[in-house]
Amino acid sequence: MKIALLGYGKMGKTIEQIAIKRGHEIVLKVDKNDDAYDITQADVAIDFSIPTVAFNNITNCLNNGVPVISGTTGWLQDYDKAVELCKEKEGGFIYASNFSLGVNIFFELNKTLAKMMNTLKQYNVTMEEIHHTQKLDAPSGTAITLAEGIIENHSGYDNWKLDEAAEKSLPIVAKRIEDVPGTHTVNYESEVDTITIEHTAHNRQGFALGAVIAAEWIIGKKGVFNMNDVLNIG
Template structure:
């Protein structure tokens, strides 16, 4: 495939390396809002930029009828508009808060555990995420996805930054050195604690998942998630 990379930071560079290893051609490496001229006529766009730029980046590509895979978090209040644009332009959009296989397995495990814990009121639930100090959004998109999975399967009504209180599920967002990403879910009672945890050792797992998603989306129309890629 011919791939345009929109957002060429640390993740973009690793995606570049993995895509080339898998036999793809990188036709654009952009850190500015793309245009028809600068994109290089790609088959697919992979967008990992920043929360302020993501909407305009994705919108431009969809209006050019290009399929887009995006892993940028922190802009999702506008996601519905982007999904409508993908349909209106007869192309495809795939969003992932995290493209790692391990994290997506963790998402599934998290929902199953939430279903089990729903009827045991003696346990309180708390989330924690740790990321590198350069990460601009808090909580992480991954933590929000985890929280949404718990809310769907329990009596919680919303999430918030801080400690769990009442119907609000708490997320502690910690920023620490060069940590790629650690996410934990705790269920605590007076007598014990249950914890599930995912720890990323590098960004390569995220990058590989993004490239696999770009391979998968080619030729498709509509809106998708990493779950569609991994689990059908």
């Protein structure tokens, strides 16, 4: 499989190592400021760029018939446009706020717990996410996905707020600490006890492996998919 890496930072380099170990070829490596590249030489593209260029990268892939996997967060105001373009061009597209296999299992666990806690109004829900200091957006896309999973399954919340508690709003605390790959914690707290679920990434390997597996999976498929489709869960 010939892979284009759109974004060649720490994640891009980790993806490169894993892809090569799995027998794939990296035919294109695009830095964040490079917009003059030939995407058609690739069988599939993996986008871990930055919020300001992600949509352009995805658009370029879909316009040229190249399926694209995107793990860039912070650009989702244009997500619906990407979906429309994918359908128009009959392309293949996967966006995930987190490609880690463990995190996607954590997403489903989070939804299940929210359903179980829905009638127990004595518990207040809070969230915390911690990432490295180079992360540009806050809260993380993973934290937003977790919050949306709670809101969809718990009648006590209809939105989320960053670093702020308000009625029917789920507060998310975002911290930036050097060299932390990603930690996400969900707390249900009452006067008598606290229930906590947490996912802690030890390195970037899990995110990168999931992205490569998604790229392998999407070859030959048309449509808009997510990691539940790739992993056949949820």
